[in-house]
Every structure is written in C-alpha cells, then in structure tokens.
Amino acid sequence: MAQEHVRALAAALSDSFADRLLTSPAALAQYAGSESHHGERAPDLVVRPQSVEQVQQIVRAAADHGVPVVPWGAGTSLEGNAAAVAGGLCLDLSAMDRVLEVSADDLLCVVEPGVTREQLNAELRATGLFFPVDPGADATLGGMIATRASGTNAVRYGTMRENVLALKVVLADGTLIRTGSRARKSSAGYDLTHLFAGSEGTLGIIVEATLRLHGLPEAVLAGTWPFETLDGAIQTVIATIQSGIPVARMELLDPAAIRACNRYAQLDLPERPTLFIELHGSPAGVQEQLAMIQAIGAELGGGELARAAETEARARLWKARHQALPAARAMVPGAVTWVTDVCVPISRLAEAIAQAQSAIAEKGLLAPILGHVGDGNFHVFFVLHPDDERAWAAAHEVNDAMIEHALSVGGTCTGEHGIGIGKREALVREHGSEAVLLMRRIKDELDPNGLLNPMKLFGDSLPRAR
Structure with missing residues (x-):
C-alpha cells in the first residue's frame, strides 16, 4: 500500500x-x-x-x-x-453496538453490526425471545453475517443464512442500500440479502441487520453421553436426524477433545467419544425426545447420559464445550492451533470423520476433532509448534485430504468458517472455475477498484492502481 x-x-x-x-x-x-x-x-x-x-x-x-x-x-x-x-x-x-429495535410480535430485531450474540441475548432476556445462532465465540453479528456463521444450534434453528431478513450495506463508493424486508418471505427481485451474507466484506460493509428471533423453550435439557466407539456416536446422530427428532444441539467430541476439555475446565468426563446434546420443548416433549434418542443410542454403544437441566449446570457444560479451542492449545506449551472444518451430507459423516482420524493418526499429529455433527459439520484442531515444519506439512496434507473427501461426497470445503485467505484454492475445486469467475465478475461490478477486503476469496484480487 x-x-x-x-x-x-x-x-x-x-x-x-x-x-x-x-x-x-x-x-x-x-x-x-x-x-x-x-x-x-x-x-x-x-x-x-x-x-x-x-x-x-x-x-x-x-x-x-x-x-x-x-x-x-x-x-x-x-x-x-x-x-x-x-x-x-x-x-x-x-463501536456500532446498539440494538435498535426488538419487535416481539414480529419475532425480529434490528441491530448494528458491532452487537455481539451474547449482548443481544442479554438484552432479549426479558422478552421471552432469543437469537439462536451460536458459533462458540462471542462474535459480532456483522461478522457472523459476513462469514455466514452457524454453530451449535444450527441443526434446529438454522445458520445465519436462515436468520437474516434484511440488511443495510455501504457499497464501495459509499452508497447505502437496503436489502430484504421484515416480511418472512418475498419473491421481489434478486436475493441481495443473501448475496452479501457470506461475502466476507468483499462486496459491501454491513451496517445494520434485521434478524429473526425465536421463543425461549419452556423446558431445556442438556447432557453428555459417552460411547464405546466413534462410529456408534456418529450413527446415533445420523439415526436421530433421520428419525425427525427435533434435537436443538448435537455435538461430538472425540477422546482427544474430551481430554483437553477435562484438563482445561476441570471436568471428569470419560475420555471416550462423547455427544453433547440439548433438547428444547415442553417438559413432556423434552422427555419424549430424550427417550427416543436414548433408545437409538442404546443399540449403538451409548453409556450413561449425564443430564443437566438447571440453567447453571447447562451453562457450565456448554462453556466447557465452547472452550475447546483454548483447551486444545493449552495441551502443548507454546503451541498454536490451526482450526479447519468441512461439512458433508449427514449420511457420509461417519466415513468423513473416520478418514480424518485415520490420517491424523498416520501423520502422528495431535488434532482433537469436534463438530456440529447434527448438520454434518465437523472441525479438526491441529495443535502445532510454530517451528515444527514437518508437523505443519503433515497438517496441510490432512486438511487437503479432508477437503478432497468432502467434495467427493457432495460436501463443502467449509461449513461455517468461510474462505478468507485459507481456502481460496478449495473454492475453485468446489465450485469450478466458471462459477468462481462469475463470483469475480460480481465483485468487479460492485467494487471495480478492488478496495473492499482485497485478497479474500480470490487470491489475486489486489486493489487497482489509481
């Protein structure tokens, strides 16, 4: 510059x-x-x-x-x-962190981009509503829209894509536009709202968002559920989803991830493949869901499901889950973490995770696996010394193999992290050069001088000379 x-x-x-x-x-x-x-x-x-x-x-x-x-x-x-x-x-x-409006009757709110998800839910507490998208980190809602984030609740409530109704966006020349509406559906013109959602700041700056809200469930039950095998845990997830049971969260942690969380959060969970689950509904409905899920898991090696019904116990449980990244990093002094993700059709989840585990073991890497497996999305946390060139090269090979397998079964190179600078080549592998060329033409039309978040998504999109 x-x-x-x-x-x-x-x-x-x-x-x-x-x-x-x-x-x-x-x-x-x-x-x-x-x-x-x-x-x-x-x-x-x-x-x-x-x-x-x-x-x-x-x-x-x-x-x-x-x-x-x-x-x-x-x-x-x-x-x-x-x-x-x-x-x-x-x-x-x-600093643009105001909740501008909450319309309980319409189940929506209007926020500035700097509002964080925890801040929004704190302000909604007295309304009986909540915003469900929970990527773990207390990210800003503008950033969550820009990367089309999702997280632990996506299996029931959807991702940012399903929960954004309208946007205000500042374009590259300073023009302000409005997209979408407060209505629950529309067939009026191109869907510009969802063009900007996931564009990672390369097409415009999100300065206001209208978001869907959901009613707080009458009853919530959470728990941890160890399994004899990773495959048994994954097959329980698949069978639960295919049975239409409206589970709110269904997370998988492999033994390495459980070991890290135990050390970091001072837990004593069995170091086995473990499902973290959460059920929402009426008291009777939650118990019915629980009985159905336990019947499925009992056939597949599920052990005792430790329940957490009280708010404080549930919060402690999910805090431990959300601290998995620093927990993994703390396993090796001086280490850094490289977190990658893929998402596959639910029927191919077991083989995708099994292949990733096998590759990690073959390369001798420390890399806990966890994921929002209810929607086929899982993460690998590579724990690496900054100067260990062999381990970094091995991690690159595992990451590349994960992407290749995900794409081969109809999945995606990233379920929720976005492309950024890390998966630009994978974007072409996933969509093909012609589709990516069309994306670039849209970028060039909206940002002809290449000034908005350059080098993201497309590796050679430097600002144009003036």
Missing part, C-alpha cells in the same frame, strides 16, 4: 474522527492477528465509526485515496477473513 495514499487519507479523516483514528504501531498491532493461523499483518490505520453516516464518509474517503478497507468485528475469524493482507484501513465496527 502506497504510504502517501495512507497519509493523505489519515489527514482527510483526522478532523472528523480525532481519537477514533488510530495510527500508532501499538494500536495497529491489536488488529494484526485473529484466531487464525495465517500470520499477522497490521493495517496502516484504524478508524472506529459510530454511525452509518460515518461509515459512508470513511468508505468514500478511502475510495478517493485508493486505500483498501477491511471490516473488523471481534477478530474471531479462523481463515484470515479480516486480515489486512494488502495493508490499508481497518474499519473497526465494534
């Missing part, structure tokens, strides 16, 4: 943004990394807007000076989605 352009942009923004314009190396370093393994690159400057109008002002100024703009939420992305790989301006949207 030409530094004279950056200096000119900083000067243009200094009067309006004062202490919300960050240029010191120490401040910029806070935006250099994320939860990904792709290395660090600090932006050239950071601006923290507080309104839609300020976002428009910043984007227009960046366009005038030919400086790339990279949206930033909470820094929890896993494929370098918010990395400033071409330098430029980091647009930190975390």
Whole structure:
C-alpha cells in the first residue's frame, strides 16, 4: 500500500474522527492477528465509526485515496477473513453496538453490526425471545453475517443464512442500500440479502441487520453421553436426524477433545467419544425426545447420559464445550492451533470423520476433532509448534485430504468458517472455475477498484492502481 495514499487519507479523516483514528504501531498491532493461523499483518490505520453516516464518509474517503478497507468485528475469524493482507484501513465496527429495535410480535430485531450474540441475548432476556445462532465465540453479528456463521444450534434453528431478513450495506463508493424486508418471505427481485451474507466484506460493509428471533423453550435439557466407539456416536446422530427428532444441539467430541476439555475446565468426563446434546420443548416433549434418542443410542454403544437441566449446570457444560479451542492449545506449551472444518451430507459423516482420524493418526499429529455433527459439520484442531515444519506439512496434507473427501461426497470445503485467505484454492475445486469467475465478475461490478477486503476469496484480487 502506497504510504502517501495512507497519509493523505489519515489527514482527510483526522478532523472528523480525532481519537477514533488510530495510527500508532501499538494500536495497529491489536488488529494484526485473529484466531487464525495465517500470520499477522497490521493495517496502516484504524478508524472506529459510530454511525452509518460515518461509515459512508470513511468508505468514500478511502475510495478517493485508493486505500483498501477491511471490516473488523471481534477478530474471531479462523481463515484470515479480516486480515489486512494488502495493508490499508481497518474499519473497526465494534463501536456500532446498539440494538435498535426488538419487535416481539414480529419475532425480529434490528441491530448494528458491532452487537455481539451474547449482548443481544442479554438484552432479549426479558422478552421471552432469543437469537439462536451460536458459533462458540462471542462474535459480532456483522461478522457472523459476513462469514455466514452457524454453530451449535444450527441443526434446529438454522445458520445465519436462515436468520437474516434484511440488511443495510455501504457499497464501495459509499452508497447505502437496503436489502430484504421484515416480511418472512418475498419473491421481489434478486436475493441481495443473501448475496452479501457470506461475502466476507468483499462486496459491501454491513451496517445494520434485521434478524429473526425465536421463543425461549419452556423446558431445556442438556447432557453428555459417552460411547464405546466413534462410529456408534456418529450413527446415533445420523439415526436421530433421520428419525425427525427435533434435537436443538448435537455435538461430538472425540477422546482427544474430551481430554483437553477435562484438563482445561476441570471436568471428569470419560475420555471416550462423547455427544453433547440439548433438547428444547415442553417438559413432556423434552422427555419424549430424550427417550427416543436414548433408545437409538442404546443399540449403538451409548453409556450413561449425564443430564443437566438447571440453567447453571447447562451453562457450565456448554462453556466447557465452547472452550475447546483454548483447551486444545493449552495441551502443548507454546503451541498454536490451526482450526479447519468441512461439512458433508449427514449420511457420509461417519466415513468423513473416520478418514480424518485415520490420517491424523498416520501423520502422528495431535488434532482433537469436534463438530456440529447434527448438520454434518465437523472441525479438526491441529495443535502445532510454530517451528515444527514437518508437523505443519503433515497438517496441510490432512486438511487437503479432508477437503478432497468432502467434495467427493457432495460436501463443502467449509461449513461455517468461510474462505478468507485459507481456502481460496478449495473454492475453485468446489465450485469450478466458471462459477468462481462469475463470483469475480460480481465483485468487479460492485467494487471495480478492488478496495473492499482485497485478497479474500480470490487470491489475486489486489486493489487497482489509481
């Protein structure tokens, strides 16, 4: 990035943004990394807007000076989605954190992009409603929309794709557009809402979102359920889904993941393949679901299902599950983690996980497996020393084999992490060059100078010279 352009942009923004314009190396370093393994690159400057109008002002100024703009939420992305790989301006949207409206009658809310999922649910607590998409990290909703995130509740409540009704988006030239509506369905024109959902900030900056809400269930029952074999646990998941049992969450942790969680969260779970489940409904309905699931699991090597019905016990259980990433990292002093995911049709889940486990063992890697297996999505946490070149090369081979197998059975290279910079080549393998070329044509039409989150999705999409 030409530094004279950056200096000119900083000067243009200094009067309006004062202490919300960050240029010191120490401040910029806070935006250099994320939860990904792709290395660090600090932006050239950071601006923290507080309104839609300020976002428009910043984007227009960046366009005038030919400086790339990279949206930033909470820094929890896993494929370098918010990395400033071409330098430029980091647009930190975390200060736009207001819940603008809650319409209980319409089961929806309107939020700014910096609202986090935990913040939203805290504000909804008195309404009897909740927002169900739970990727584990307390990510911002704008970032969750941009990466089309999902998580533990997706098997019942869907992903961000199903829970976004409408958006306000600032385009590359500063124009503000509205997509979608408050209605539950529409056949009016192209579906622009879901074009921007999952676009990772490469087509526009999400500045407001209208989201679906759901009623809090009358009764909730959670539990952990060890199995004799990994295959038995997975077959229980498959049979449960195929039977139409409306399970809310169904997570799988392999023995390595359980071992990590036990150490980190001071649990004493059996170190066996384990399902974490949660059921929602009426008290009678929850008990009926439980009986049906236990009948399935009993035939497949399920042990004793340890129940957690009280709110505090359930929270402790899911906190341990959500801490699986730092728990894995803590298993080896000085290690880093590389988290990858694939998603396959539910009928092919057992073979996909078995192949991944076999490859991990063959390469001698430490790599716990866990996943939102109720919808065919699973994750591998490679735990690696930064300077262990052999292990990194082996992890790349395992990751590539996982992607190849997922695509061969009609799955996808990523269920919820997005493409970012980590899976750009896999995007072409999944969709083919012609489809990716069409994506690039859409990108070029909406962002002709290539200034919005460059180098993401398409590896050579550098900003155009001015």
